[in-house]
Amino acid sequence: MNEIVDGFVQAFSLIISLDPEVLEITARSLLISLAATAVASLVAIPLGGLIHFREFGGKRGLITIIQTLYALPTVVAGLFVFLLLSRAGPLGFLGLLFTPVGMVIGQAVLIIPLLVGMTLVALSGVKRAISDEIVALGATQTQAILTIIREARFAIIGGIILGFGRAISEVGAAMIIGGNIRGYTRVLTTAIALETSMGNIALSIALGMILLGIAMVVTVALFIVQER
């Protein structure tokens, strides 16, 4: 019991004193997950648009697969990207394994299905009446698609925020692809896992509180967006 209390006291002092290692790990976590979210958005939103606006065979099946992948285990995403980036893998020549860029790719792969799915939900939330109005106002197909995406922007942003939340809190892909190298690929989640196993409870608790703080910011942001 004492150990836990001590841990919290030390954790607070680490955060308040702006411990350089804590700051560095937090900054890296944010940077990698933000980058992953940006990359995933660039891929997922147009992809979601394409699936929504095109009619093709197997569309229903594809959407079901995408929804299944919402629950893609983080270690499986990590394993998949690890195999791609490992020296013997098809993208091994890029030398991205155990680098922050590799981690960005891993987290992006992890959340792309979620973002595609959320984009689909957001676009089907735009009523038929709205798209009729847009077409009747003389929009070309491209103009209509862009206007409908714009109309769905708040719902899409909601999906992006959820995706970021999943990226920053995952540990599987970060560990497998990043390797938890101190000062290079160590992020909040992998650091917590390591420090806990090494008995550095205070540092783990400090990092855990920061992670929770980020989760809270994400939730509040989501709430604000959904209120619009």
Add this chain to the structure above:
Amino acid sequence: MIRFDHVCKRYGEKEVLSNLSFEVREGEVFSLVGPSGTGKTTILRIIAMLDNPSSGTVMVMGKDTRTPDALRVALRRQMGMVFQKPAALRGSVADNVALGLKFRKFPPEDISRRVSEVLDLVGLSGYEGRRTNTLSGGELQRVAIARALAPGPRLLLLDEPTANLDPVATEKIEDLILSLNEKSGITIVLSTHDMAQAQRLSTRIAVVLDRKICQLGNPFQIFYQPVTREVARMVGIDNILAGEIVANEGGLASVDVSGVILHAPSPLDPGTRVTLFVRPEDLFIGKDATAGRSSPRNVLPATILRLIPQGPNTRVTVDAGVRLTGVITRQSCQELGLSPGMTVSVSFKANAVHVVPVEKAG
């Protein structure tokens, strides 16, 4: 301007339009009138190329609507459509009204000027910055009209433009429709279930009943010379009588309606079974047969059955051997001291009777 040629429309098994052919002329106000669910909206959606006919040809501004997308967009850019329940996009009124202009790549300074102009036109000056989700139904309707008008269309399609509006707002929109047509020569196709509105606004009216156009003509033809019972009922002709022509002297026919002989202009020969239509306003009801009237052809003694007040008027139903309904002002009803059971005289001119042979009257 628009030509429908044998157009059918089916949604799955359900046929919504059945072999429709008609033309809308440049510069007219053309009304589609009929109860809801008869295909009026579908006709407008086909003109706007939001729906495709299942068969048949639709020409708009001389172009076949079965054309590649790029040409359809070009064609659509010369029209404006206002839906029965307009939908606004998120954002401000100005954003919404500017949409059609942005699609057409108008320069920004033209857009803001044009937006103010059309908002002014629909009586919403100063509404530019309002969020669309704070608008009332009537305001939204007017924003939708402004949005459709902003790019300066040659053809305006209005689906029940006043169905959700109060009488004052309705009058404003009707004035706007007439002045747009008169001043800018815009061709207007509108749908309405309000016969009186169609009469006020239209150059020509198409009565849409049961997936078909039952009658197409100017308001006088529709209101005074309906071709079928259904049209007659829709345009408020209460007196629909079945009879047979018994004599015809130089175009003035005598018609036997269950024992009562009525006179009406008709070229039809004796022996023809006919339906007679008489507008209630054309019936004269008085104590004395010829009071205030110049020798009406049809004069019948009658007993008052019912008096129903209707705004400033009273509807009088009488038994004159046949049942007839007339409308008189409430004032003259009081002056005459009418009451049920009273004996009166009903008279109307031969010209007030519209005769249709039974085959056509269905």
